[in-house]
Amino acid sequence: MPEDSVVPAGRYTVKKRFRHQEHTRKNKDLPWSKKVLDLDHHKLFGRTAWGWTRIVLFYLLLYFLILLILGIWMLIFNLLFLKGDEPRWLKGAPGISTVPNSSFIKIHTSIPKEIYKITDRIDKFVDKLEASAVKKFADYNKDELWGYSTKTPCVFIKINKVIGYKPKTYDSISELPNNNQLKTTVQNFPGVDRIWLTCESSEDTVEFNYIPGPYFDASAGLKGIERIVAMQMSRLPLNSQIYITCKIWAKNLQIDMKYNGWGNVQFSLIVYAP
Structure with a gap:
């Protein structure tokens, strides 16, 4: 059949389906109880025990490093810049x-x-x-x-x-x-x-x-x-x-x-x- 004789029947779109979309769809279909505690797959709120362990250890290490860097800078600032009896930067003449x-x-x-x-x-x-x-x-x-x-x-x-x-x-x-x-x-x-x-x-x-x-x-x-x-x-x-x-x-x-x-x-x- 010649191409110019083909008449489209209406609007259509091409949809691609990916594996993560299939996974998302399946998760939506799960009941709420399975989303909170899934005993079949040993998951709590969608994460296994090892998954929760990794994320907790990651944030503990992250905040420890932040506090360590902050503590080092505070120590340097206090030892080198601040004096006990007067401020580091003095104002000008009084009014x-x-x-x-x-x-x-x-x-x-x-x-x-x-x-x-x-x-x-x-x-x-x-x-x-x-x-x-x-x-x-x-x-x-x-x-x-x-x-x-x-x-x-x-x-x-x-x-x-x-x-x-x-x-x-x-x-x-x-x-x-x-x-x-x-x-x-x-x-x-x-x-x-x-x-x-x-x-x-x-x-x-x-x-x-x-x-x-x-x-x-x-x-x-x-x-x-x-x-x-x-x-x-x-x-x-x-x-x-x-x-x-x-x-x-x-x-x-x-x-x-x-x-x-x-x-x-x-x-x-x-x-x-x-």
């Missing part, structure tokens, strides 16, 4: 912050509840310091409200803790950068091993007083209360917002005015009074 930690402080002298919200945060901060902290800063807390009821508010300036940081201080006037306020501070409070602190206001009438002084004592490594300076402001203009900027000075401290806390801290203050 500074204030307590109360707020960029805008509002003081309502005629509303005690508003004052309590601020002074309670200061009390919690001081209580966490050394036992001598309350006595050390007592002169700025004569009203027991850290001066907020007498229009002489106190703000704590804190150098953040950085393990391993060793400040390089300005110990003579000749080393100081070109800053008149800093030079005046160093002249009035001579000393060495100090990170100097300067504060300025948008209003010239504002006066700043410090405990222990406009500096952080770095001679003992900036530990505990040595990282804290209490700064009290007086002669504040009433019902007018002012801006305060404080900077810390050392040879290996960078002051970046774009970021609050990088060598400087900035906040605004307003005292509402009748």
Whole structure:
């Protein structure tokens, strides 16, 4: 019969059958009980005892090698890189912050509840310091409200803790950068091993007083209360917002005015009074 006279009766496909497909089909036809436990072929979940033994031994060896390699690397890392008293990679210079930690402080002298919200945060901060902290800063807390009821508010300036940081201080006037306020501070409070602190206001009438002084004592490594300076402001203009900027000075401290806390801290203050 000529080929062009053959008309296909419909769609058809050619299927190939392989041995593993036959095995899969037979397994599907098995009842579920045979798939779990096949006593005829001594299989459990499709594996013989020797099959289960091989796969268990394989994974035990695999995880043992993984743990062994991990343990060796941890041992090398601890012996060669880590030190017991300090981290391997040290951060840069520390930043500074204030307590109360707020960029805008509002003081309502005629509303005690508003004052309590601020002074309670200061009390919690001081209580966490050394036992001598309350006595050390007592002169700025004569009203027991850290001066907020007498229009002489106190703000704590804190150098953040950085393990391993060793400040390089300005110990003579000749080393100081070109800053008149800093030079005046160093002249009035001579000393060495100090990170100097300067504060300025948008209003010239504002006066700043410090405990222990406009500096952080770095001679003992900036530990505990040595990282804290209490700064009290007086002669504040009433019902007018002012801006305060404080900077810390050392040879290996960078002051970046774009970021609050990088060598400087900035906040605004307003005292509402009748």
